[in-house]
Amino acid sequence: MDLSYGPQYSQFRDEVREFLSTHQHQQPPSKSDQRSEAVLDWQRLLIEHGYHSRTIPRDYGGFGAEPDIIKSRIIAEEFSAARVSTGLGGQGISMLVPVLLEMGTQEQKQQFVSATIHGEMVWCQGYSEPGAGSDLASLTTKAVLDGDEWVINGQKIWTSTAQIADWIFCLVRTEPDAPKHQGISFLLFEMNTPGIEIRPLVDMTGNANFNEVFFTDVRVPKHQIVGERGQGWMVANAILGHERGSLAPPDAARSRLNGVIQLMQSETINGEKLIDNPVFLDRLMKLQGRVLAMQYHDMRLLSARINKNQDVKLASMIVKLIGTELRHELEGFAIDVMGEMGLAYEDNPYVRSGGSWQYSYMYYLGLIIGGGTSQIQKNIIAERGLGMPKEPKVGAR
């Protein structure tokens, strides 16, 4: 066990700290619009210094550094300790860009990567359909080639940020006669293309972050496909891998746990500090044990990326399941300790932490479902992790 990053990294850490202390004041105010100048300037500054898009080649607008897992980790640690914004995220940056870098054509990388990481091009992910959720490969939105254009008809649902996106990466059926996993293609197109209709869906938090998206004879240039015709499933799975790991980072769980502790130390009920209630304290300690376990689990996974001899196949598969479930419970616990005060939401003058406990309690239920439900995660763990038989294909096409 060697948890030091080594002396060669202490200079790098100093550089990050130096950057933070000189530029911290330039970060955009929280809740800024993601298209505001302040956000875009900050994003540009981060990339210039190698604190965002660090390993993306300079040709595509990134910083062009050699991959170094520990340096990336140090950046994350220092930004988090200083509570400074790490810049833009979202499906374009975290999911599409890695895939383009791996499988996109030269032109696609040139056209999309730089604009996306700089926040000038916002994306949404068009996978799920009313009839294709967990069983994504049964999707039916179809694209037919007509001369030099794909003609798309069908419907997507649960499409997050479609209402603000410039572009969509979208799974469509292009080979209706092929087996279902081999008939899908991965297309990229603009959201202002004629024939696209977006209808917002309000979710349980009260926000309208996801949408229904309808396609009627949407015409898309033929070359806007990633990978070959019929390879879309493979491309999509590469992205899902990127998505799952990042849904419930353990550091965030730790800082939320510290937030609950502060809450319990400052709030009283009947004159008793919440932290002095032994039942709540026991629940808190139970959660702390689980948060710590996930935090060290994360270190183990990090270590395995550096030391290739460590086997973490099963260990990696459990992160989405346990991480999102734990976070949901943690947020719910904070509501429990507050009692009726925990119900306060939106404009309620007694609301605590801006209503974030209720919001996140619901939001993380969304993440338990999105990106592959907990049940689907368990199927994956059992089948690929423990070697148990696959689900029988009852009535499959």
Place this chain on the structure above:
Amino acid sequence: MEFGLSEQQILLQDSVHRYLTEQVPLDRVRRIASGDEQDSGVWAELTELGIPALLIPEPLGGVGLGLLDAVVVAEVLGRHVAPCPFSTTAVMAALVLLDAGMEDELAAIATGELRIGIAFNEAIGARADAGIKTDGDTLSGKCLFALDGDADSYLVATGDRSIYLVSADTSGVTRNNLTTVDKTRSTCELLFENAQAGKVSGDPHVFERALDAGRLMQAADTLGAAQAMLDQAVDYSLQREQFNRVIGSFQAVKHLCADMAANLEPCRSLVWYAGHAMDAVPEEASLLACHAKAHLAEVGQAVAKTATEVHGGMGFTDLLGLHYWFKRIGANRQLLGSPERVREQAARVQGLI
């Protein structure tokens, strides 16, 4: 940066695993559990692998390793429900004696000649019908649930967390074995009547460190035992057929197994880190030992139940012997502090109460 076991630790684990697989199969565990054989044979054999000597410095005939190494050993012992006094003699007692500089006793532990039980209960969870009084170097009173009913001597903690060493055959000491569900390791009550003892430590930190280490060993033991139960459940589910298919193809059964694996996997990192903290991060050691003990108690209990269920009626029988793991996990949960009490201490060590 490397978070995980070193090559040397993996070798250690493999060598103990190989020995136990070959020499201490379930049949032998059964014989020992039913009293037909003593566990001293196993301890003598483990001496050849250096296990009692693990934490003892090399000049005293020891191996000079640390608590993460001990975690690795405890995990394998749990996996095999091995009957032996590892966490007591080789870990808790060794730590106390090291601090007291008692070289002769340490050397005797290393050679397997001296076996020291742990009678800490009166300083952890004192009972109304027990309690120990001291008068100079003599002890009177009663200690319940002392760990290891076959030890040569005991380290006895009093209410103020002082520790005394007393030989089991000194006059004024009576030992009665206390049967528990876990027959792979024994517990006893010790009755003292002006029994001659030697004070080993008056420093509460020595007591706390030994207790932390003991709790951590139980966590590691449970980790190994729970992993063994999960492995057996998966294996069984792939053999047993009902409704013309292996039961492991039923999603209900798959999800039971996935739940066990998903909850157990992060436990490994928690237990490893707790061992590392005891060796190298003293300010975090106590908190981590408490959390490891309590968290493994919870996950272990769930795995013990679930893995038994996956085996159906067979899981409930004596025939299969799965219950040895179930009971071992149950004992690790209660001994040296039940999870609620240990979590209370976790809150205390970080100043929350």
